[in-house]
Amino acid sequence: MKALLITLSLSLIILLAHAQTTISGILTTKKGNPLAKANLSIKNSYDGTTTDNNGRFSFTTTETGNHILQFSAFNYETDSIRIELKNTPVTVNFSLKEAVNELETVGISAGYIIAGDGKKGAVLTSLDIATTAGANADIFAAQQTMPGTQAAFSENGLFVRGGTAAETKTYFDGMLVKSPFNATVPDQASRGRLSAFLFKGTSFSSGGYSAQYGQALSSALILESKDLPEKTTTGISLLTVGTGIDQNIRFKNSAFTIGGYYYNLKPIYHIIKQENEYVKAPEQLGANIHYKWKTSASGMFKVYAAYSATKLAVFRKDADHPDSAVYFSNHNSNVYINSTYKEYLGNQWKIEAGFSYNRDKDQGILTADDYTRQDHLSQGKITLTNYFGRLSDWKTGAETFNTGRRESLNGQYRSYQDQLSAAFAESDLFLTSKLVLRLGGRAEYSSYLANYNLAPRTSIGIKTGGTAQVSFAYGRFFQNPEDEYLVLQKLNYERADHYILKYEINPNERNFRIEGYYKNYRQLTREESGKLNNSGSGYAKGFEVFWKDKKSIRNADYYISYSFLDTRRIFRDFPVMATPSFAAKHTATAVYKHFINSLQTQVGGTYSFASGRPYVNPNSTIYLSDRTKNYNSLSLTLSHLTHILGQFTVLYVNANNVTGFQNIYGYQYSSDGMNRRAIVPGAKRDLIVGLLMTIGDNTFVR
Amino acid sequence: MLSFLLLINLSSYAQTSTDKFKIGMLKGLEELQKANQPDEFLKTANYFERVAQAESKQWLPAYYAAYANLMTGLMGSDKKVQDQYFDKALQQIVQADALAANNSEILALKGYIQFMKMSIDPQARLSLMAESSASLGKAKALNPDNPRIYLINGQNIFYTPEAFGGGKAKAKPILENAVAKFAIFKAATDLDPIWGAERAKTLLAQCK
Numbered sequence: 057m058k059a060l061l062i063t064l065s066l067s068l069i070i071l072l073a074h075a076q077t078t079i080s081g082i083l084t085t086k087k088g089n090p091l092a093k094a095n096l097s098i099k100n101s102y103d104g105t106t107t108d109n110n111g112r113f114s115f116t117t118t119e120t121g122n123h124i125l126q127f128s129a130f131n132y133e134t135d136s137i138r139i140e141l142k143n144t145p146v147t148v149n150f151s152l153k154e155a156v157n158e159l160e161t162v163g164i165s166a167g168y169i170i171a172g173d174g175k176k177g178a179v180l181t182s183l184d185i186a187t188t189a190g191a192n193a194d195i196f197a198a199q200q201t202m203p204g205t206q207a208a209f210s211e212n213g214l215f216v217r218g219g220t221a222a223e224t225k226t227y228f229d230g231m232l233v234k235s236p237f238n239a240t241v242p243d244q245a246s247r248g249r250l251s252a253f254l255f256k257g258t259s260f261s262s263g264g265y266s267a268q269y270g271q272a273l274s275s276a277l278i279l280e281s282k283d284l285p286e287k288t289t290t291g292i293s294l295l296t297v298g299t300g301i302d303q304n305i306r307f308k309n310s311a312f313t314i315g316g317y318y319y320n321l322k323p324i325y326h327i328i329k330q331e332n333e334y335v336k337a338p339e340q341l342g343a344n345i346h347y348k349w350k351t352s353a354s355g356m357f358k359v360y361a362a363y364s365a366t367k368l369a370v371f372r373k374d375a376d377h378p379d380s381a382v383y384f385s386n387h388n389s390n391v392y393i394n395s396t397y398k399e400y401l402g403n404q405w406k407i408e409a410g411f412s413y414n415r416d417k418d419q420g421i422l423t424a425d426d427y428t429r430q431d432h433l434s435q436g437k438i439t440l441t442n443y444f445g446r447l448s449d450w451k452t453g454a455e456t457f458n459t460g461r462r463e464s465l466n467g468q469y470r471s472y473q474d475q476l477s478a479a480f481a482e483s484d485l486f487l488t489s490k491l492v493l494r495l496g497g498r499a500e501y502s503s504y505l506a507n508y509n510l511a512p513r514t515s516i517g518i519k520t521g522g523t524a525q526v527s528f529a530y531g532r533f534f535q536n537p538e539d540e541y542l543v544l545q546k547l548n549y550e551r552a553d554h555y556i557l558k559y560e561i562n563p564n565e566r567n568f569r570i571e572g573y574y575k576n577y578r579q580l581t582r583e584e585s586g587k588l589n590n591s592g593s594g595y596a597k598g599f600e601v602f603w604k605d606k607k608s609i610r611n612a613d614y615y616i617s618y619s620f621l622d623t624r625r626i627f628r629d630f631p632v633m634a635t636p637s638f639a640a641k642h643t644a645t646a647v648y649k650h651f652i653n654s655l656q657t658q659v660g661g662t663y664s665f666a667s668g669r670p671y672v673n674p675n676s677t678i679y680l681s682d683r684t685k686n687y688n689s690l691s692l693t694l695s696h697l698t699h700i701l702g703q704f705t706v707l708y709v710n711a712n713n714v715t716g717f718q719n720i721y722g723y724q725y726s727s728d729g730m731n732r733r734a735i736v737p738g739a740k741r742d743l744i745v746g747l748l749m750t751i752g753d754n755t756f757v758r
Numbered sequence: 759m760l761s762f763l764l765l766i767n768l769s770s771y772a773q774t775s776t777d778k779f780k781i782g783m784l785k786g787l788e789e790l791q792k793a794n795q796p797d798e799f800l801k802t803a804n805y806f807e808r809v810a811q812a813e814s815k816q817w818l819p820a821y822y823a824a825y826a827n828l829m830t831g832l833m834g835s836d837k838k839v840q841d842q843y844f845d846k847a848l849q850q851i852v853q854a855d856a857l858a859a860n861n862s863e864i865l866a867l868k869g870y871i872q873f874m875k876m877s878i879d880p881q882a883r884l885s886l887m888a889e890s891s892a893s894l895g896k897a898k899a900l901n902p903d904n905p906r907i908y909l910i911n912g913q914n915i916f917y918t919p920e921a922f923g924g925g926k927a928k929a930k931p932i933l934e935n936a937v938a939k940f941a942i943f944k945a946a947t948d949l950d951p952i953w954g955a956e957r958a959k960t961l962l963a964q965c966k
Contacts, residue, residue, distance in 0.1 A: 093797075095804040100812050102782045106804045130842050183881055286888035564838050656921030697921035704923060 077141040080114035081148040083107050083127060091152060094129035099136070117141060131155050154489070180260075182282075185252040187649055189662040190691030190712050192744055194247045195258055196237075199277065200664075201645045203571070203600035203617035204262035206638060207664045207687060209245050209737050210721040212237040215638045216262050217575060218596025218623030219274030222538050223552075226250075226277045227269060229358065229396045230408065234433035234459065235416035238340070239366045239388035241332060243721075244738050249364065249390065254346070256282045262600075263554040263573055264529030267480040267496035267513045268439065268453060271535045273552040273577070281358060284311045284348050288752060293317075295746035296324050298340075310349040317342050328739045333381060335369040355399035362392045369420075375726040375733040385420040406441040408453075429463040431539060447492075450483035461539040472542050474504035482513070490519035502536060502549075509534040509549050524561040529554065537581040541588055548590040551578045565607040567615075572599040580627035594625020594633070612650040619643040634680035637722050640666040640687070657696045664689045671722040674729035688717040705749045712742040782809055783818060783949050790826060796833040802826040803846075810850070817858035818949055821867065824850035825953070828871050837878050844875045862901035863951050869893035870910045877917070887922075890914065905943045906951065908936035909958045916961055930965040937962055 083091045090111025097104035103117035104126075120141045125148065128134040132152035139146055180198055185191060191198035199214055200207055206215035213221025226236040228250065240246035252258075261276045269276045284306065291302040298319030305312045322337035342364030349357045366388040371381035396410040412435045419428040439453030455478050462471035482496030494515035501508050513531035520526055534549040541547060553576045560569035573596075580592025604615035621641055626633045642665070649660040668683035676682055692714055696707040713719070721735040786809060789802045803826035810819035824847040831843030851868045858864060869890045876886035894914075897907045912932035918924025940955040 093800055095807060097804075097808040097811065102805070102809050102812055104804070104808045106801045130839075130846075181882060183884070286885060286892060564836075653919055656919060697919075699923070 076116045076118055077120070077143055078114060078116050078145040079125065079139070079141075079148060080112070080145065081150065083111045083113060083129075084149075084151045085132070086151050086153055088151070091129055091132065094127055094132070094152070097126050097128075099124040099126055127152055180258050182252045182255055185258070187658055187660055187693065187695060188647055189660040189693035189710065190664070190689065191662070192247070192710050192712075193252050195250065195252050195255075195277070195279070196248045198252070199258070199260050201615075201617065201647050201662060202260055202262075203602045203619050204275075205619070206640060206643060207645075207666045207689070208638065209719075210243045210735050211638065212240060212245050214275060214277065216275035217573060217598065218594075218621055218625070218636075218639050219552075219575075220636075220638065223272060223274035223535065224277060225269070225272035225275075225535075226279065228279050228360075228394050228412070229281050229410065230268065230278075230439070231394055231396065231410045231412035231435055231437060232271065232433065232457065233392070233412075234414040234431055235390060235392075238364075239338075239368065239386050239418065241368065241370050241372060241384055241386070243372075243724075243735050244332075249362070249392070250279065254281055254360070255279045262571075263575070264513070264515060264531045264556045266494075267482045267498040267511070268451070270455075270478050270480070270498055270500060270511075271457075271476070273533050273535050273550060274575075281346075281360065283356065284309075284350060285313070290751040291315075292749045292751070293746060294749075295319075296744055297321055309351075310347070313344075313346040315344050315346075324744075328742060330739050331736055332373070332738070333371040335371065335383075336367055336385070338366060338368040340364055340366040351397075352399065355397070357395075357397045359395040360393070363390070365389045373733055375724045375731045378726075378731050378733070382423050384422055387419050389417045391415045404443050406443070408437075408439040408441075410437045411435065425466050427463070427465050429461065431459075431461050433457060433459040445486060447486040447489070448484055450481070452479075452481040454479045461543050463543060470543055472504060472539075474502055474536065474542070476500060476502045476536070492517045500534065500549075504542065504546060505536065505548060506546070507548060509551075522561070523563055524559070527556075527558045527560075529556040529558075537590075541581050545588055547581055547588060548579055550580050550590070550592075552576065553578075565605070567602070567604040569602045570599065571602075573597065577625055577627075580625065582627055583629045592625065592627035592630075594623065594627065596621065596623035596625075596639075598622055609650070611653065612648065614646065614648040616646045617644065630679065632679050635670050637670050637672070637680065640669050642667040655696070656698065657694060660693045662689075662691045662693075664691075669722060672725070673723070673732075674725050682723075684720045684722060687719050687721075688715075689713045689719065690715050690717075700747070700749060703749050703751045705747060708744075708746045708748060710742075710744045713737075713740060716740055779809075779813055779816065780949065783822075786819075786822060787949070790822060793826070793829070796830050799826045799829040799833065803830055807850070810853070815857065817854040817861065817864065820850045820854035820857065821864060821951070824848070824854065824871065825867060825951075828867070828874065832874065841875070841878050844871055844878070847871045848875065860896075860900055862897045862904045863906065865893045865897035865900065866904060866906045866910055867951075869897060869907075870913075873910070873914045903939060903943065905936050905939035905958070906954045908932050908939055909954045909961075912936055912958070913961060916965070926965045930962065933958055933962040933965060 083094050085091055092107055092109045092111060094107045095104065096113055098117055098119055101117065101119050103115065103119060105113050105115035107113045122138060122140055124136045125139050126134065126136040127150055129152060131154065133155045135152055137148065137150060139148065185195055185198040186193040188198045188201060196214055199205055204217050208215050211221055214224040215221055216224050226233040236248050236250065238246040238249055257280050259278045263275065265276045285304045288306045289304045293300045298317060300315065300317030302313060302315035319340045320337065325334055325337045342362065344360065344362035347359045351357050369385035371383055374382040393413040396408065398406065398408045400406050414433045416431045435455060435457045437453065437455035439451055441449055441451040443449045457476040459476065460471060460473040462469065478498060478500040480496065480498040482494065485493045487493060496513045498511045499508065511532040511534055515527065515529040517525055517527045531554050533552045533554065536542060537547045537550055555574045556571060558569060558571040575596040577594040579590040580594065582589055582592035598619065598621040600617065600619045602615065602617045606613035621639055623639050624633045624635050644665045646663045649658060651658045666687040668686055670680040671682050671684060672680055673682045691712045693710040698705050698707060719737060723732045723734055725732045786802060786805050789805065793799045793802050803823050806819045806823035806826060810823050813819055827843045827847040827850065831840045831847065834840040834843065848871050851864060851871055854864050855868065872886050872890035872893060876883045876890065894907055894911050897904060912929045915924045915932060916926060916929035936958040940958055945952050
């Protein structure tokens, strides 16, 4: 009996052992290369294996009958085949298709600077901006280290590829910001109003951008605000120019931030000699609130509201009055509200809605005249996006702007009002994961200009292998003439056409790109014998090279950009076609950042170069033919991380133009051409020192 | 006759799904115990992934798949590849969390993975540091006696530069606490997590 049992059990074991099927073979890529480390499994069983370095596999299973054999590997699409298991060895040779990987997929990128942080490419994060030497945590100053921009220090704004500052528009969560800059004195640039720390990323497009951005001829600066903060924290900043405090309060699904600041440049102007003689050094008081509510797993509602008031008064030099300075004073108040909502409806739809309001008021005295100026903009926008296929989408939207200016000189008022409405539609079609086509268009109607415009935009991206990509973009762009002209009379849209060709390669932690462009300007506003018309025109062409490297030097990253610009135009009061004063032919920037672990300190340096700029010399026979000398600037920054009273603290020092280059932006000539005055920076050198403290967290929170 | 019954009994017992699961898990855990090369961790990760896929209601296979993928990533040298393993681990721990909400072990491991993901690009991913502490905080609230929380927390502090509130001196008392908690820790079942005691001792030794 016992012997029988043993035999039985043995045969049972043998039977069990026999009921095994060996599955073996080779797994490859579609190109035939072996695919190592892939996971094979028989669906709904534990059986399977991992491929070896030659893509080979072999395993046994006790399952029988029809089954599904699955294959999965990083960067490849999971796939499966049906197999029949009937105790005889099975050989399976299979290949997997390359997955559509965000980093490996072609993207719309002509005109965009993608610094290697994924397809959407946050160009500069708030920390990148804060640690760029010379930028003093100002978004716009940091963007001036990017290719395509001019190093401007005597006028507000970003001058991109031969465009004026008014041709670059700033968008906060998709909503146009009418007055993104602080009040300033003539011939001096000022900081942006919006703190870099509000945003998780700023992407900057130097041309060929999406149809959802209108009213910008040259460039779009796209700011994307941060989502919910992790914790309740308090941020305190003590700077040589003022102080600020922010309180973040985190609730379960929402967060509220309230902040205030006071800046007064008087003390620092005592130490650092200014070019102008200030009667009242700039003084600013401001407050802001930010509320964010996560309405569902995928929904987000945000409101940001800010108010600021600034006062300044100055005696500034004037070529017409070389012996007596000219008085200028300004009281500015600015209100900005931005509210957006976004929600996904299922997997295929996204809806976005937004409202914004901006009012900027100036008043003061210019020489001996009283002036006032009030700009306003209200915007409503709605966008619907539909995702289809593996990557493609189309979006459509509408927006309307109510905008205008009201200004006065010695009690004489004039104003204009415009209702500008726009509709746009755009589709990103991924024909394959290596080829994307963007087709879009935008239509606008302005009540004041009483005219329509139609702007087609298209872009194509082709992955040429590995991380390399070639892109081409064409787009037509319209914008209303500047307020200072519209307030005088009704005009027509100004127009630019962009053609962009770009090559880029993004190996791990490195980025190289070269981009060439041609821009054709039409219908620019021109002043001819005291009258305005739209007969201006021009062109800009050039190329830019950008190299960013986070890999070669441990704990350091650097980037280098070079821009070549050839542009001529006839607009404003130009008598002939000429290169405008804001266009330097060669611009180069090198930015270096290094974290020294042992000192807990990040150091950084920025070197900027620009070849001489044209200026108008009434004594020259050719208009705008004179050039200033080259511009050079070396700025250094240092951020030391430490704890004060047990709280995480950053000690921050930034020094601009440390070597003291004598930079000249241009010359102002007296009406008779006998005198001239060099337009120079507000101060030759600049230094700012600050303590930024975060209470309630071990990380830097702002 | 007895042995025959036993045999029948065993084989039928082995057929029940719970036992198949237990045997399958023990097999995986044995491999995990032996693993010390990235390829071995990867094989174990893949094995647990298969089990997790077949046992769609059990959190443990997803948990161990996440742990083994984390280990594979930790031993890598190419940041891009490491990041992929961490991503996979994070995906699996989220899957485990969905199957067993409010589990101290799951949240502790999640905190570990989030910290390692942060370390790939600290400048750009600073927010993950706070997410990691939040996960560890929740894990601690659920079970303050889970020694892995202190190991992971201590380890995070150990590798955080002093400037950011880290360093060996600060890690030391936390790791001492971890070693003490490991000494008295008893897992509820054979399958529950027990890893980390050796690691805690090694790190603590480096603090001295």
